[in-house]
Amino acid sequence: MSERRMQPAAQGYPAMPSRDKGFADAPNPSLEISEHEGSDSESSDGQAEKSRCCPSKQKLIFPVGVALLLGVVLALIVWLITQQQGGSKCRGFEKCPEYPLPYAFGTWPKTYNYTGRFPDGFVWGVGTASYQVEGAYREGGRGVSIWDTFTGANTIDMPGGNCSYCCKSTPCTPNEHMVDKGATGNVATNSYHMFRTDIALMKSMGLKHYRFSIAWPRIFPTGSATGEPNAEGVRWYNTFLDELLAAGIQPYVTLYHWDLPQALLSPPELSGWWARDKDGKPVGQILPNWKHYVDTCFRSFGDKVKVWVTFNEPWTSTKLASGSGKAPSIAPFMNASLDPYIAAHNMLNAHAAAVEIYRGKYQKSQGGIIGITNNQDWREPKTDSLEDIAAAERAILFQLGWFSEPIFGAYGDYPPEMRAVFGDNLPKFTDAEKKLLKGSADFFGLNHYSTGWYAATEEPGWDMTYGVSSEDGFIRAQSTWLYGAGWGLRKLLNWVKRRYNPVIYVTENGWSIGAKTAEQAANDTSRVMYYANYTTEVLSAIRQDGVDVRGYFAWSLLDNFEWEMGYPIRFGTAYVDYNPGLDSDAPLPNTHVPTAGFQLRRRKDSSCYLEQVWRENMMMPPNGVASCVQPGIFQGRYRDVTQPGCQRLVDVYVPPTSGKISGTRPGPGRTSCDNVTDITYGPASVTISGSTVVCRGCRSGSSQGFWSAGSLGIEWDDGALWQKVI
Incomplete structure (x- = not known):
């Protein structure tokens, strides 16, 4: 055989190509093998040369190979962690989000410009909810709701009052999360009997739009999935709607504002929104009942109602209702990292089902629109660091986006940033469910109250946002969670526009102030300022930012039952004297709670300020507006x-x-x-x-x-x- 040129062992192996040079220009490391290709045997000299060469090569190959392998493994581990966490700075995001505009960091307004006109046809209104104002909890054939049980109302012998955890003897015991013990919705503002007084109040305000909710247990006392509705309940709502329309007031009706029929929640047999199968996946146990209820409402009231809202704040009635202060907050649905996401999944599918019924059977003939209302407080990055910006964005995506993305997003699914953090812990929609969810709203209802700073943390927290809120420097309302900053609403409206670009109605916005007397309550200067600051920022969002906001509803028409906080918290633009006294159907202490009969309503200065704004459809300076008449x-x-x-x-x-x-x-x-x-x-x-x-x-x-x-x-x-x- 011809002589072969062997590279001496001392000189090592041919160099690999550098990053600046292609493989075609590099020495071929397999050239040696090519020279021996086709040889049947080796000479003794060749074997001797091989015996001298190969051991040295093996000594070099082994440590270098191990090092390379370990490097690849470590790189893979780092890559997997990075992918799972969305990067060390911007967890959950493929690309770090930008600082939210229109106000750059540190340029938040300290004063506002109270000038300008709203678009023609802009909708102005106020709102309430059935359990917070109706009262008459044992009248008109109404059944028990989960809030009756939560507050400790006497529900014995009422339709639906025999659930697994319902009261068995009086006095009933309120849920441990009920703060104002003794307070219930038994009487509330007595609006079931005083609705004509409420309508007269609205007329005096020049009000043209009123948002309220229908009590599901008043239509179907036990939430039945078949059969005829409670005739008395249907009759009452039809009378109320007729008188609203006769007064020139257009109703905006919410189908579910948290008062679930108690008969549909009796674990372990009936789990309501929290139902799941044996594998722990959400299951629509409640869906037939819900579909029958909403179909009945569309059929019974759709000739009078032209704007429907399926759910009010599903975040509140799932996340907070799973052990964080809202009804039902009962075992076994108290796991904040699991149960809210089961309930939310079922609720979103129920929303889509309601919209499908309305669009398929009623919308064309009745000429109405249908949507959903979600809630979000603004979260401003505490600094302009990438970490805080990402944390604030997660806070909004994991609340507002959680319920909005499947409807207004591109894929009928939860936000991808949320899935990146939650992984398989977030339920999955079927393709059919995604198709039904996507686009299942004619407008974007938005409830907004408060603003706070948001900073990144290493701990996930109860909402998995890896962030924490603070409120340094903001003015606080009576409610401990409510801090005012009108610019926060403008930023939130811009966020919704950037993400979804829908038609928006601000369906709730309000400020709480405590008061012991009508005279004290009427002088609600801080509420006047709140409404002035927030409405002028709505106008700026419309005129300067191009956000398609069509309406604004103040919360609330009346002081009312403020859920677990009871009656001391007052959000009303009109004061209510609850005529406090003894309610034998309320839990102890029950001697200073609302009673049936006459209850005084008195307008506050904020009511008169809002009236001037909506009568003129333009901004008014809050310090230049006279208070209500003497x-x-x-x-x-x-x-x-x-x-x-x-x-x-x-x-x-x-x-x-x-x-x-x-x-x-x-x-x-x-x-x-x-x-x-x-x-x-x-x-x-x-x-x-x-x-x-x-x-x-x-x-x-x-x-x-x-x-x-x-x-x-x-x-x-x-x-x-x-x-x-x-």
């Missing part, structure tokens, strides 16, 4: 618009907290006065509180009237309008 405004002569020709005289005494009414009313069989057959009206004594006049002898019961700047008269709760004779 009692002396009632002094004078009136004509009764509803009884033509009839005259009324209101005399206001000094001090202006009382007076009398006199005048004329139609004679027998007549609906108007003719100065011949007229009958004397009164005199009847009245009491006056701000812009509210109460006549206790005008009819069989007490009657409330409210001064109306729009009609320059008194809107009475029997539908009468007395216009002042100037």
Whole structure:
């Protein structure tokens, strides 16, 4: 065989190609093998040369190979950890998010510009919820809700009151998470009986849009999946809707504002929204009941209701309701890292099912729209570091995005950033569910109240955001969680636009202030400032940022039952004197809770400020707006618009907290006065509180009237309008 050139062992192996040189330009490390290819045997000299060469090569190959292998393994481990955590700085994100605009770090406004006009047709309204205001919890065929059980109301012998954890003997015991023990929704603001008073109040405010919810247990007392609804419940809501429309007020109706029929939650047999199969996966046990309920509502009320909301704040009624303060908060659904995500999954599928029913059977003929309302407080990065920016973004994505992404996102699924952090702990939608969810809303309902700083942490926390909030420097309301910053709402609206670009309605926004008396409550200057700052930032989002906001609803029309916090917390733009006393159906202590019968309503300054804003559809300076009218405004002569020709005289005494009414009313069989057959009206004594006049002898019961700047008269709760004779 010909002579072979062997590279001496001392010189090692040919060099590998550098990163700057291609393999074609590098020495071929396999060239040696090519020279021996096809040889049948080796000479003794060749074997001797091989015996000298190979041991040296093996000594070098082994340590280098092991080192390379270990390096690859370590690199792979680091890569896997990085992928799982989304990077050390921006956990969950493929790319670190940018600092949220429109305000750059450190440029937050300290003052606001209260000028500018809202778009034509902008919707202004206020809102309430059934359990917070209706009362009449044992009347009209209503069944037990999970909030009746949570508060410790006497539910014995009520429809649905025999669940596995329901009260078995009185006095019933409230849930451990109920802060204001003794408070219930048994009576609340008594709006089931005083709804005409509430409508008169709305008319005096010039209100044209009112958001409220239907109580599922009032339509189906035990949440039945078949059969006819409770006729009394359907009749009451139809009457209420008719009178709203007659007053020129458009209803915005929420189908579920947390008052689940108790009969659908009786573990272990019935798990409500928290139902799962033997493998722990969400299962729609409640879906047939829900579909029957919403179908019935669409059929029964859809000719009157043109705007539907499927769920109000599903985050609150799943995350907080799984052991963090809201009903039901019961075992075995108290695992914050598991149970809320089961309930949320079932609730999102229920939302999609409701929309499918409405769009398929009713929307075309009834001409309405349907959406969902989610809630989010703004989370501002505490610093402009990548870590804090990412943490703040996670906080919003893992709450608002959790319930919005499947509906308004591109894929009908949870945010990918959320899946990156939660992994397999987050339930999976089927392809059919994704298809049904995607696009299942005609508008984006947004509840917003508070703003806080958000900073990154190494611990995941109860919400897996790897962050923590703080509120240094913000003004706090009566509620311990509520801190005001109008610019936070503008930033949140921009966030929604960037992520989804939908039509938006701000469906709740409000400020709590404690008060012991009507006089104290009426002077709610900080609430006036809150509404001024927040509404002007809504206008800036519309005009300067191009956000498609179509409406704004203040929370709330009335002071009301503030869930586990009871009645001391007051969000109303109108004060309510709950006529406190004994409620034998409430848990102990029950001697200073709302009672049935007459309850005073009195407008606060914030109500009058909002009225001027929505009557003019433009911003008003909060410090330049007069407060609500003083009692002396009632002094004078009136004509009764509803009884033509009839005259009324209101005399206001000094001090202006009382007076009398006199005048004329139609004679027998007549609906108007003719100065011949007229009958004397009164005199009847009245009491006056701000812009509210109460006549206790005008009819069989007490009657409330409210001064109306729009009609320059008194809107009475029997539908009468007395216009002042100037």
